[in-house]
Each structure stands twice: as structure tokens, then as C-alpha cells.
Amino acid sequence: MDKTEKKLAVWICKGCDIGESLDVEALEKVASDEYKVELCGSHEFLCGDEGVGQIKEQIKEGVNALVIAGCSPRFQTDTFTFDGCLTERANLREFVVWSHEPNAEDTQMMAEDYLRMGIVRAQKSELPEPFEAEIDKTILVVGGGQSGMTAALESAKAGYDVVIIEKQDQLGGWLAKTTRLFPKKPPYKDVEIVDLEARVKEIEENDRITVHTSATIASINGGPGMFDVSLDANGNGAGSQFRVGSIVQATGWKPYDPDNLGHLGYGNCANVITNVQMEEMAAAGEIRRPSDGKSPKKIVFVQCAGSRDKDHLPYCSAVCCRVSLKQAMWARELDSEAEVFVLYKDIRAPGQYEDYYKAAQDDPGIFFTKGEVVAVSNSSGDNLLVDVEDTLIDKHIQVEADLVVLATGMVPAAADGEAIRQFRDAQKVIAKGEEGAQLETAKVTVEEMAAYEGTEILNLNYRQGPDLPMLKYDFPDSHFICFPFESRRTGIYPAGTVRAPNDMDGCCEDATGAAIKAIQCVELATQGKAMHPRWGDQSYPDFFLQRCTQCKRCTEECPFGTINEDEKGTPDPTITRCRRCGICMGACPERIISFKDYSVEIISSMIKAVEVPDEYDEKPRLLGLLCENDAYPALDAAGFKRLQHSEWIRFIPVRCLGSVNIVWIADALAQGYDGIIMIGCKSGDDYQCHFIRGSELMGTRSGNIQEKLKQLALEDERVRVEQLEITDHERLVEVINEFSEEIDDIGMNPFKGL
Ligand code: SF4
Ligand code: SF4
Numbered sequence: 001m002d003k004t005e006k007k008l009a010v011w012i013c014k015g016c017d018i019g020e021s022l023d024v025e026a027l028e029k030v031a032s033d034e035y036k037v038e039l040c041g042s043h044e045f046l047c048g049d050e051g052v053g054q055i056k057e058q059i060k061e062g063v064n065a066l067v068i069a070g071c072s073p074r075f076q077t078d079t080f081t082f083d084g085c086l087t088e089r090a091n092l093r094e095f096v097v098w099s100h101e102p103n104a105e106d107t108q109m110m111a112e113d114y115l116r117m118g119i120v121r122a123q124k125s126e127l128p129e130p131f132e133a134e135i136d137k138t139i140l141v142v143g144g145g146q147s148g149m150t151a152a153l154e155s156a157k158a159g160y161d162v163v164i165i166e167k168q169d170q171l172g173g174w175l176a177k178t179t180r181l182f183p184k185k186p187p188y189k190d191v192e193i194v195d196l197e198a199r200v201k202e203i204e205e206n207d208r209i210t211v212h213t214s215a216t217i218a219s220i221n222g223g224p225g226m227f228d229v230s231l232d233a234n235g236n237g238a239g240s241q242f243r244v245g246s247i248v249q250a251t252g253w254k255p256y257d258p259d260n261l262g263h264l265g266y267g268n269c270a271n272v273i274t275n276v277q278m279e280e281m282a283a284a285g286e287i288r289r290p291s292d293g294k295s296p297k298k299i300v301f302v303q304c305a306g307s308r309d310k311d312h313l314p315y316c317s318a319v320c321c322r323v324s325l326k327q328a329m330w331a332r333e334l335d336s337e338a339e340v341f342v343l344y345k346d347i348r349a350p351g352q353y354e355d356y357y358k359a360a361q362d363d364p365g366i367f368f369t370k371g372e373v374v375a376v377s378n379s380s381g382d383n384l385l386v387d388v389e390d391t392l393i394d395k396h397i398q399v400e401a402d403l404v405v406l407a408t409g410m411v412p413a414a415a416d417g418e419a420i421r422q423f424r425d426a427q428k429v430i431a432k433g434e435e436g437a438q439l440e441t442a443k444v445t446v447e448e449m450a451a452y453e454g455t456e457i458l459n460l461n462y463r464q465g466p467d468l469p470m471l472k473y474d475f476p477d478s479h480f481i482c483f484p485f486e487s488r489r490t491g492i493y494p495a496g497t498v499r500a501p502n503d504m505d506g507c508c509e510d511a512t513g514a515a516i517k518a519i520q521c522v523e524l525a526t527q528g529k530a531m532h533p534r535w536g537d538q539s540y541p542d543f544f545l546q547r548c549t550q551c552k553r554c555t556e557e558c559p560f561g562t563i564n565e566d567e568k569g570t571p572d573p574t575i576t577r578c579r580r581c582g583i584c585m586g587a588c589p590e591r592i593i594s595f596k597d598y599s600v601e602i603i604s605s606m607i608k609a610v611e612v613p614d615e616y617d618e619k620p621r622l623l624g625l626l627c628e629n630d631a632y633p634a635l636d637a638a639g640f641k642r643l644q645h646s647e648w649i650r651f652i653p654v655r656c657l658g659s660v661n662i663v664w665i666a667d668a669l670a671q672g673y674d675g676i677i678m679i680g681c682k683s684g685d686d687y688q689c690h691f692i693r694g695s696e697l698m699g700t701r702s703g704n705i706q707e708k709l710k711q712l713a714l715e716d717e718r719v720r721v722e723q724l725e726i727t728d729h730e731r732l733v734e735v736i737n738e739f740s741e742e743i744d745d746i747g748m749n750p751f752k753g754l
Contacts, residue, residue, distance in 0.1 A: 006086075008122055009039035009063045010115075011055065013046035013070030016093050021102035022111050027069065030112050035119045039063065047076045059085050064127070067118040069111075072636045086127045086597070090118035094639030095651060106619070106647035109611070113650050116609040124605050125597040128539035130528025131575050135225035137522040138163060139515070140244040142217065142457065143413075145173020146504050147496025148250035149199055150511035151518070155248075156208035158519055163244060164203070164211045165231065171200050171211065173252050177276075179283040180330070181504050182322050188355035191326060212240075220247075221461045223562075223577035224491030225525030245522035246491045248514045249468065249476070251457055253410040253497035256306045256313055264305055264406055265376030269384055271296075272376055272404045274305075275323050282330045287338075289403050291382040296338065296402035299331055300386050302373045303344040305406035315473050317409030318501035321348045324407050325360045332365050340366045341399055343373050343388055371397070376404050410501045412475050414457060414468060414494070460489065462561035468492060475500060485510075485517045486532055488692060490560055490577045491525070493517045525576050533629065533690045534580045534655070541584055543571055544592040554584035554593060557658070559692040581691035582659025586701075591661060600661045603652060607664060610650050612672040615748045620674040622743060624651040624736070625660055629690040630726040631679040637729040645733045646740035649677070656680070657721070658694025665705055665719060669712065672752035675743035678702075679722045679732070688725055695723050715746050 010031040012024050024042050031037040039058060043051040046068065055066065065086040070076075073089035080087055092111050100107040139155045141148045144166030152162045170176065180191040203209050216232040218239075225245045233239040258266040258274050265272035270291035273281075281287045289296050301324040306312035321344065328340045342360075347368070349357040360366050371388035379385040379400065386399040456466045468476035468487045476487055477499045485493045495514030496507040521531050530537035543554075550569035562577040563584065571584075585593045591600045613619040626632050632653050638645065654660055657680030668676050681688040683695035702721050709716055722735050 006065045006123065007039075007063050008037055008065040008067070008119070009055070009058050010037050010041075010067045010119065011046055011051075011069065012040075012042040012092075012115075013051070013068070014042055015045040015047070016071060017097050017102070018070060018092050019044065021097040021107065022092070023103075023108055026108065027111060027115055030115050031067075031119060034116070035123075037119065046070055047079045052079060055080075055082070065122045065125075067115070067122050069115050069118060072639070074633060074636055084127070086122060086125055088118045088122040088125070090114045091636075094636040098639040098642055099645050100647055101644075104647075109619075110647055110650070113610045116611070117606040117650070117652065120605045120609040121597075121602055124599075124602045128537070128596045130538045131540050132528055133225060133525070133576060135522065135526045135576075136227075136243045136245045137161070137225075137526065138242070138244040139518045139522070140165065140227065140229060140247045141250060142247065143173065143250035143252055143496075143498070144168070144171040144211065144213070145250060145252045145496070145507075146175045147252065147498075147507040147511040147514075148173070148248070149175075149203055150508045151248040151250055151495055151515040152203060152209050153206070154512045154515040155519060156206050158515070160208065160519060160522070162209045163229075163242065164209060165215050165217060166211065166213045167216050169214045171203065171213065172196050175199075175504065177283075178279065178504070180326060182326065182353065183356055184505065186352075188352045189359040217457065217459050219459045219461060223574035224521050224531065225576050226574075227491070245525060246493070246518040247458070248493050248495050248511070248518050249414070249458065249487075249498060250495045250511060250514070251413045251498045253501070254413050256317075256408045256411050258305075258406060258408055260312060261306050261406060261408070263375055264302055264373065265378075265384065265404060266406060269376060269378050269404070271382055271384055271402065272406060274406050274408045275301075275320065275327065276408070278327050278405045279323070282327060282334065285334070287331055287334060287403070289382065294402070295335055297335075298339050298341070298400060298402045299328075299405060300341045300343060300384070300399055300401040300403070301328060301405045301407060302376070302386065303342065303347070303407045305373075305408050307407075307409035308345060313409045313411070313473070315409075316348060316501070318348070318506075319503045320407035320409060322353055322356065322503065324405070325349065325356055327405065328366050329360055329363065332363055336365070338365065341401070342366065342368045343371055343386065343399070344368065345370070345372065369397075369399075410497055412470075412498045414470065414474070414476050414498050458492070460492075460561075461564075462489065463555060463564055464561045468494060482688065482690070483532065485514045488560065490531055490562075490579060491518075491521045493521075530578070530580045532579070537580045539580060539595040539597050540575050540578055541573065541580070541582070541593050541595055543573065544594075545570060547590050547592045549590055551589060553587040553589065557587040557693070557697060558584050559658075559694075579691060580655065581694060582655040583691060583694055583697065586656075586659040586661050586697070588661070591663060598655060598659075600663060603654070603661075603664055604667045606652050607668050607673075608671055610671075610673075612752065614672075615752050620648045620740070620743055620748065621672065622646070622649040622740060623668045623673045623676045624649050625654050625657070625664070625676070625678040626651045627657055627680040627694075628653045628655055630681045630688060630728075631724055631732065634724060634726050634729045634732045638733045641729065643730065643733045645736045648674075648740050648743075649736060654678075656689070656691045656694035657698035658689075658691055660698060660701075662701060662704060662708070666708065669714070669718075669749065669751060672749055674746075674749045674752070675718045675720070675739060677720045677722065677736070677739050679724060679735070682723045682725060712751070714749070717742055717746060718749070 031040040069090035071093040072091045096111045138161040141152045141164045218230040218232045221228045371391035375387040384401040493514040495511040555563040563571045563573045612621045680695040689695045
């Protein structure tokens with residue numbers, strides 16, 4: 001739709017206290033007189049059938065752009081979405097009448113400003129059109145263990161073609177090395193026997209699933225809907241190439257390296273083994289001491305061996321307690337004369353597994369003792385002595401053993417600790433400025449570099465490196481509460497133990513979740529729409545490359561690796577990777593990146609649309625750039641609670657603080673605003689920022705803003721950046737009001753009216 005063909009209508013809703021709190025006729029005049037909008041009306045209750053019916057009639061008669069001034073755009077979204085019609089919402093309910101004094105002059109001025117901004121936005125925006133590309137809906141599953149097989153079967157059952165790549169010569173992963181699984185059925189005392197054969201057969205007989213065993217990935221190019229995969233020539237898929245739409249990474253786990261557990265006797269005492277070695281022995285039908293092959297009569301399990309330990313794995317591996325319960329009962333089954341001791345920090349047997357724990361406790365040959373194992377050493381001959389502190393009786397005790405089993409934890413099979421260590425060393429070199437340091441390295445963030453130095457499982461052709469980034473504790477998942485299954489690479493979803501420690505059942509659930517995400521991905525790519533978190537967004541960045549200076553800021557700052565570069569350094573975006581955050585738009589100094597409904601020009605025009613009173617009116621004007629993800633809903637929530645915020649401020653939603661282009665700040669100051677506050681999501685390791693680095697980037701860019709303020713001899717306090725969570729609605733109102741008071745104290749912008 002061309003801007004010149006736009007036929008705009010403005011509707012003002014009088015429901016939800018709006019009609020009683022504002023002069024609606026005066027608002028209509030803003031549209032009709034100031035902006036010459038011919039179709040302008042109000043309705044008692046616009047979201048009802050009659051109101052919506054009237055809008056639909058107008059659309060039939062040629063209206064193709066609407067401004068709905070009423071409730072927040074986060075409400076009645078479906079009601080006010082009309083095919084082929086651009087709709088802007090001016091938030092008069094939560095932001096104005098529910099949070100300000102009714103029928104006050106300042107409340108009316110505020111409402112009029114929100115309406116002005118809505119009209120300008122509608123005038124400047126275009127209706128987004130879906131990104132068109134030929135999309136392949138095949139799902140690639142990397143890893144053929146429990147999670148991989150489940151993801152493949154679930155995707156195939158839903159009607160999608162699947163390719164499994166497994167580096168071993170058979171499917172199964174850890175399931176192939178496990179004979180017994182934890183109980184699944186009441187009374188939760190009897191283990192389940194693994195039937196891998198049946199599971200593999202189900203996969204082999206499914207026409208939708210292709211399996212490549214003994215295969216690894218040589219490279220993956222492209223993006224969601226169009227990932228081009230090349231297999232490694234050594235595999236039985238010998239060098240084949242194919243296209244897939246999305247990827248589930250189910251590469252599993254590896255045991256924590258027991259060589260790090262010398263203090264617990266591993267490597268120093270022949271009869272100290274790991275739970276993985278114990279599993280192998282029990283499955284073989286007999287438990288033997290490595291030193292002399294004798295059947296042990298006193299077996300000690302050391303729980304959390306290296307887990308929940310700041311010097312090793314700080315996290316709980318979720319399954320080791322239950323593995324030890326299983327192995328303890330198994331050992332007793334194999335030798336009823338054997339005594340088993342389980343030395344634990346806490347026994348973690350969630351849900352119905354408490355009954356399984358009780359079953360072990362009921363065995364008179366299994367003894368549980370709480371305490372911290374501090375050392376395992378050889379005593380007489382090949383026998384062992386286990387030192388335990390902080391026991392329930394608050395005493396240091398020693399336990400004798402023939403065999404010690406270390407319940408070691410899980411490490412994601414995506415991490416390469418050595419590579420990370422090397423990277424950290426490299427960082428130190430850079431800091432010291434020693435010769436040979438790669439200066440280029442200094443430009444990338446720690447996490448990007450760690451990703452680059454990763455394990456090269458996926459071998460992605462991405463600027464940020466060949467694999468999913470290793471985040472907290474080396475797991476590649478994004479924020480596990482807000483964005484489960486999401487990784488930092490669009491269309492690639494980790495599942496199972498590569499994502500978080502889990503048991504076999506949990507892996508099945510996890511893999512099903514990841515399969516659903518992979519399916520959503522290919523379906524949305526087919527419709528040309530964005531995936532998480534701007535689900536269904538049809539807009540995407542357009543690069544006016546004739547004016548590009550090849551500065552590489554967009555390519556470096558895009559958190560999702562959307563933008564590669566050609567040999568000259570010109571951005572080369574793969575749009576299906578894009579999450580539509582607008583960070584590239586915020587980064588571009590030439591201001592040549594824009595979306596059809598979100599651009600530097602659109603927001604600048606909105607900033608300029610606000611009526612800024614002159615200095616004699618003693619009505620300061622503040623601009624609030626409010627992140628749509630957490631801050632905007634928080635301010636809506638404050639409105640719901642009727643919390644009052646400063647009448648001087650005007651908010652403009654932004655996709656992410658990272659999308660804020662510095663020119664908006666300059667525009668606002670030139671326009672006479674007295675202060676600018678930018679409110680985004682929390683950054684950091686436990687980040688909430690929906691686009692990973694947006695808030696952090698704004699923190700960095702605000703250094704330039706402070707420079708600018710200095711040049712203009714303006715006070716630093718006039719521009720503030722805040723980070724808040726979605727639940728911080730009370731704090732948000734405090735922040736706004738404090739800022740307003742602070743600006744009032746500083747005084748008016750001296751550039752006002754110039
Ligand atoms: S910065 Fe955001 S909007 Fe720009 S290309 Fe990257 S993901 Fe897309
Ligand atoms: S930020 Fe702008 S000028 Fe720089 S490379 Fe990207 S598009 Fe070109």
C-alpha cells in the first residue's frame with residue numbers, strides 16, 4: 001500500500017471511563033482540524049458489535065488505515081485487527097484516564113498528544129507485507145538419543161518430514177547404555193526395562209523419517225525455512241546435501257570429568273568408580289571391584305560428586321540421586337549380602353519418586369546418611385575410607401568401603417570447556433596488550449567469542465560462530481523461564497539434556513516441546529511471519545544499501561546473526577533469522593534501516609507531534625521510550641491499579657531499547673522536551689531482555705548521549721536509562737514520578753522554543 005493511497009479514519013472510544021474523563025469533542029477536533037482527517041468519530045463502546053460493525057463498513061468503503069483511541073493495544077487486539085487495514089492504537093485508557101485526574105487540563109493535553117502521535121504514526125506507516133521465500137518444512141534432528149528420537153517421532157506424527165543425524169553408528173545415545181529406567185507407574189517402586197529395539201524399529205518404519213548414522217554436520221548455511229545442510233563425508237550420508245526448515249539440537253550430555261575429583265579418590269584409588277561405570281557393571285549382571293575383581297560387600301555412593309559445588313558444577317544434575325537409588329537397589333538385588341551406604345547432601349527425588357526413595361529406605365541393607373564427603377582415601381589394601389563432615393549428628397565420621405561410586409553430574413554435550421578456557425586466556429592477553437593479541441577479538445562479546453570457540457556440532461555459517469552460544473553453566477538455552485526451548489539462533493531449538501539436566505522421561509517431554517517450536521518455526525516462515533518473541537509480526541528490516549557506508553554496526557550488533565557481510569562489508573541479511581527487534585535500526589548511523597511500520601522517521605515524527613508548551617507555561621514535557629516487552633505491560637498494569645504517574649510525560653513504545661536511534665534523543669531535545677527516560681528490560685546473565693542485548697546496548701550507547709549532552713551544556717540527568725521487570729509496575733510509577741520531579745528541579749530545557 002502506498003502512503004499516498006491511504007484513507008484514514010480515526011475512532012475515539014468513550015467506554016471504560018474515557019468519555020467521562022475527557023473532552024471527546026475536543027479530541028475529535030484534533031483529528032479533523034489539525035490533521036484534516038475527514039472520517040473521525042466516537043463511540044460509547046467501540047469494541048462492541050455495533051462499533052466494530054461501523055468500522056468494518058468504513059473498511060468496505062475504502063478505509064485502509066485506522067487510529068483507534070481507547071484501551072491499550074495489548075487489549076482487544078483481535079477485535080481491532082482487520083485484514084488489509086493498518087491499525088494504530090492510541091492508549092487513552094491505561095496511560096491517560098486510568099492514571100490521571102479526570103477532566104483536568106493536563107489530562108486532556110496528554111490525551112490529545114497520544115492521539116496526535118497515533119495519527120502521525122498511521123500516516124507514516126505502511127501495512128507490513130509477509131516476507132516471501134521458498135520454505136522447506138523438513139525438521140532436522142541432531143542427535144539420535146532419547147530426546148532426538150522423541151523429537152523425530154513427534155514431528156513425523158504431526159505430518160512433518162524429519163532427518164536425524166547421529167554421530168554414532170546406531171540410534172539410542174545414553175538409552176543404548178541404560179538397561180533400567182526409573183519407575184513410571186504406581187506404586188513407583190518397579191523400574192522400567194528399556195526396549196530400545198522397538199523404539200528404533202518405530203523410527204525405521206516411519207516413512208517420514210530419514211536417519212543418517214555415523215554422520216556429522218560439515219556445514220549449515222541459510223536460515224529458518226531454508227537451512228542448507230552438508231553432511232560430513234565420513235558418515236553414511238556421505239557428503240550429501242539437503243535443505244531443512246528448522247533444527248532440534250538433541251546432542252545430549254557427557255559425564256562431568258571425574259579426573260577433576262581426585263579428592264574423592266578418583267584416579268588415586270582403584271576402587272573409586274563413577275555412576276556411569278556402575279551402570280555398565282550392573283547391566284552386565286555383576287558388580288566387581290576394579291582392583292581385584294571381587295564382589296564388593298560394602299558399597300558407598302557419594303552423592304553430588306562435583307555437583308552443587310562452586311569449584312566444579314554449581315548446579316544440580318537432577319538425576320544422580322535417583323540413579324544412585326536405582327543402582328543401590330540393583331546392587332542389593334545382585335548380592336543380597338552387600339551393604340550399601342548413600343552419603344548425600346540432600347536426596348532429590350521429586351514428585352512420585354518420593355515413593356521410589358521410600359522403597360530404598362525400606363531395604364534394611366541400604367543406609368542413608370546426610371553429610372559432606374570431603375575425602376576418599378585408600379585404607380588397608382584396596383579398601384577405602386570415606387571422610388564425611390557436617391553430618392546430622394554434627395560430627396566428622398569415617399565410613400569404610402570396598403567400592404565407592406561417585407554420583408557425577410551431567411555436562412551438556414555442546415560445551416567445550418577447554419575452548420572456553422583458551423578464550424578466557426586470550427582475553428587476558430588482550431587486556432595486557434601483549435604481542436600477537438587479536439585486536440579484532442576485542443570487539444566481540446565474551447559470549448560471542450565463547451560461541452565461536454564452541455564445539456562445532458552444527459557448523460553454522462553465522463557471523464557469531466558455528467554453534468549455539470554456551471550460556472550459564474555452558475547450556476545453550478536462552479532464558480529458561482520466559483523463553484523455554486529458544487536458543488539465540490532463530491529456528492534452532494535445544495532439547496533434552498543439552499538444554500538442562502533431565503531424566504529420560506523429562507527428555508521426552510522436553511523433546512516434544514522443542515518439536516512443537518520447530519514446527520511453529522516452519523509454519524510461520526511459510527507465512528512470512530516472525531517467530532518468537534514478536535510472534536506473527538509481518539514486518540522486517542529493509543536496508544537502503546545505496547547509502548550504506550559499510551560501517552558494520554548493524555552486522556556486529558544484531559544479536560541473532562541475521563546479517564552476514566559480503567566481501568566489501570555490505571550487510572547481507574537472511575531475513576528468516578530476523579526477530580524484528582530493530583536493534584540494527586538503532587545502530588545504523590546512516591538511518592537507512594527501517595520497517596514498514598517502525599522507522600527512525602516514524603518515531604521522530606511522533607516525537608515532533610507532541611505539543612511542547614513554551615517555558616512560560618511551566619508545564620515540562622518528558623519523553624518516555626518504553627520497551628514493548630516488559631515496561632509497556634507494566635505501565636498498563638499500573639493503569640489497571642489506578643496508580644497515578646506524572647502528567648508531563650509522553651510515552652512512545654519501542655520494540656527494544658536497542659532499537660532506539662540516538663537521533664531521537666537529539667530530536668526530542670531540539671523539540672524542547674525537558675527530559676528523556678528510556679525504560680527497558682533487565683540485562684545481564686539472567687537477562688530478561690527479549691532481544692538479549694538490547695538493554696545492554698542502550699547502556700553502552702548512552703555514553704554517546706552523555707557526550708552529546710555535555711556538548712550542548714545540558715545536565716546529564718536530563719537523559720536516563722532504566723531497566724525494570726514486567727512485575728515492577730509500582731516501581732515503574734515511582735521511577736517516572738521521581739524523574740519528573742528531578743527534571744522539575746533542574747528546570748526547563750534552555751533550547752525550548754529555539
Ligand atoms: S538486529 Fe534485530 S531487526 Fe535487525 S536484523 Fe538483527 S534480528 Fe533483525
Ligand atoms: S549500520 Fe547502516 S551504514 Fe553501517 S553497515 Fe549497517 S546498514 Fe550500512
